[in-house]
Amino acid sequence: MEVCRALEQGDKEEERILSDISSSLKLFERKRSNLIPLLQMIQKRHGYIPPMGMVLLAQHLDLSPSHVYGVATFYNQFRFNPPGKHPIKVCLGTACHVKGGEIILENFERKLGIKAGETTRDREFSLDRVACVGCCALAPVAIVNDKVEGHMTPSKVEGIILSLEIEKEKKKREADKDDTE
Numbered sequence: 001m002e003v004c005r006a007l008e009q010g011d012k013e014e015e016r017i018l019s020d021i022s023s024s025l026k027l028f029e030r031k032r033s034n035l036i037p038l039l040q041m042i043q044k045r046h047g048y049i050p051p052m053g054m055v056l057l058a059q060h061l062d063l064s065p066s067h068v069y070g071v072a073t074f075y076n077q078f079r080f081n082p083p084g085k086h087p088i089k090v091c092l093g094t095a096c097h098v099k100g101g102e103i104i105l106e107n108f109e110r111k112l113g114i115k116a117g118e119t120t121r122d123r124e125f126s127l128d129r130v131a132c133v134g135c136c137a138l139a140p141v142a143i144v145n146d147k148v149e150g151h152m153t154p155s156k157v158e159g160i161i162l163s164l165e166i167e168k169e170k171k172k173r174e175a176d177k178d179d180t181e
């Protein structure tokens with residue numbers, strides 16, 4: 001039920017985003033060299049690039065959607081799923097990679113049931129791999145809700161997810177209580 005509500009809200013949100021993309025594109029010249037700056041603009045405004053956003057962009061620049069998709073997926077900086085309420089980023093820069101960053105990423109993937117670049121169906125969590133975040137002495141590093149978590153281990157992954165789930169449950173109970181009062 002909760003997932004259905006999240007999906008419904010997600011659809012409305014995507015409609016709003018697409019209409020915003022449509023009007024923002026009108027402000028830019030229809031030059032093919034604008035492709036990457038426009039992808040960056042969409043990502044900056046909305047945190048991701050919806051598939052239909054790429055179609056609108058393709059129409060605007062008179063390119064094929066598959067060309068836009070090919071360029072967008074070539075670069076790691078773009079994501080194609082909406083960011084979750086709790087964004088999780090795992091650093092895979094050199095120091096973190098050497099200290100087991102991949103294992104940390106795999107643990108998050110297993111725990112959340114999604115792959116890097118994806119968002120959980122309830123839109124609570126999104127998971128991304130990132131390049132060095134500048135805290136190499138703390139490797140391996142993850143950024144959870146914009147907070148740096150250093151010296152990550154598989155059990156720390158469990159702990160982080162568990163505490164976020166407890167927090168969510170607590171908020172839900174408080175909201176249910178408010179509704180019944």
Ligand code: FES
Pocket residue numbers: 091092093094095096097131132133134135136137139141
């Ligand atoms: S490589 Fe991960 S913080 Fe530098």
